[in-house]
Structure formats: structure tokens, C-alpha cells
Amino acid sequence: MYDRVLRSELTQSILSEGHFETSKVYHGKNAHVDSDIRVSESAILEQDEVTRQIRRRARQFRGWHGNKTVAIQPLKVQRYSVNGYYSVHYDWDGYVTEGNRVATFMIYLVDSCTGGGTNFPRLRRPVDSRWCSIIECEDDEYPGLTFKPIAGSAVFWENMHSNGSFHRGVRHASLPVKSGEKVGLNIWLWDHAWRPPLVE
Ligand SMILES: O=C(O)CCC(=O)C(=O)O
Numbered sequence: 001m002y003d004r005v006l007r008s009e010l011t012q013s014i015l016s017e018g019h020f021e022t023s024k025v026y027h028g029k030n031a032h033v034d035s036d037i038r039v040s041e042s043a044i045l046e047q048d049e050v051t052r053q054i055r056r057r058a059r060q061f062r063g064w065h066g067n068k069t070v071a072i073q074p075l076k077v078q079r080y081s082v083n084g085y086y087s088v089h090y091d092w093d094g095y096v097t098e099g100n101r102v103a104t105f106m107i108y109l110v111d112s113c114t115g116g117g118t119n120f121p122r123l124r125r126p127v128d129s130r131w132c133s134i135i136e137c138e139d140d141e142y143p144g145l146t147f148k149p150i151a152g153s154a155v156f157w158e159n160m161h162s163n164g165s166f167h168r169g170v171r172h173a174s175l176p177v178k179s180g181e182k183v184g185l186n187i188w189l190w191d192h193a194w195r196p197p198l199v200e
């Protein structure tokens, strides 16, 4: 979890731009709306100086193996209203064989909600209570580790093991928003050179 990665002026500029549409679920090149899996609205941000700088910074912060073949995908803003959610999934795509999403930044832009945490059911919650400002410590409604949406902060994780095999430990969900609104900025690192490893 990274604190204050985005200033609020940038958030305002991002939010005023978006052309939101009902979010789809993707399998390779196929995409469809499926409210059993995902209820939110998304907008791909146009390229401008702000988005260019954010993408540059995300790329500098973290290359995949320091890899020159990693690109930052176009930035996507996702808005959840009451009962909006995204059920458990992986960010890697098991249907493609050339290139994949090797890592994810999830930046919270608007946190005026209850619920709406980012939940990793297979990760263990740390016991040290100092984590409790950023992770859910009181609520046992969902298994595993849940990051609270905190505007301006980011969660970063890798979607692959170092040999390029899919990391199944980072299965995650956006928990249902109970009240208010949550908005997140998804930044995905796409490695063009990724190929399925010969051994899992
Ligand atoms: O909004 C979140 O907390 C997670 C979003 C997510 O996992 C995704 O869009 O792939």
C-alpha cells in the first residue's frame, strides 16, 4: 500500500474527463456485461499531459523484472455506486498467449463510501495492529486481507510468479459498496514479451 500517490487536483482533473460506460467482463478479446460478476461503470482516460505523467511514473516505479517490454495500458477509471462490486478474479488473462498483465496498481480516487474494499481472500491479514489504518481489522465478513479504499493511496501487486506463471494467491475482488460511492484508477502493466511458461 502506498500513501498519497495522487494529489487531489489530479483526481479532479481525471474525474471530470471520463466518459463512463457499464463495465464489461473480459476473456481474451471477448467482452460482455455480466452483472453476476461485475457492477460498475468504467471510463478509459484520454491521453493528455496528466495521464502521460501518471503512466510514466507508474512505469518508472516498477518495471517487470526491469523489463523494457513492459507498457502501461491506457488508464481506466472505475466507479462503483451502492451495491456495485467486482467478484473474485485475477487480473492476468488465461486466454492469451502473447503478452499479459504482469502487475497492477489500484489507486483509490474517491472513498466516500462504506464497504468497497479490495479483498484478497487467499492472503493472510497481518497481525500487527499498525496495519489497521489501511486494512480491515474489525470486519470478518470476508476471508483474507481487505484494503480500505483511501483516496489518493494505492495498492500494488504482481500477477505472475517470477518465472511468468500465473500467481493464484492474488485472486481479488472489489467488495460491494454499502453506501456512497467509490472510484478507483486501474493501472495495469502489460508485458509484450510474456509467454506462458513451460512449467507452471
Ligand atoms: O476496485 C477494486 O477495488 C478492484 C478493481 C479490480 O480488481 C479490477 O478492476 O480489476
Ligand SMILES: [Fe+2]
Binding pocket: 089, 090, 091, 172
Ligand atoms: Fe482486478
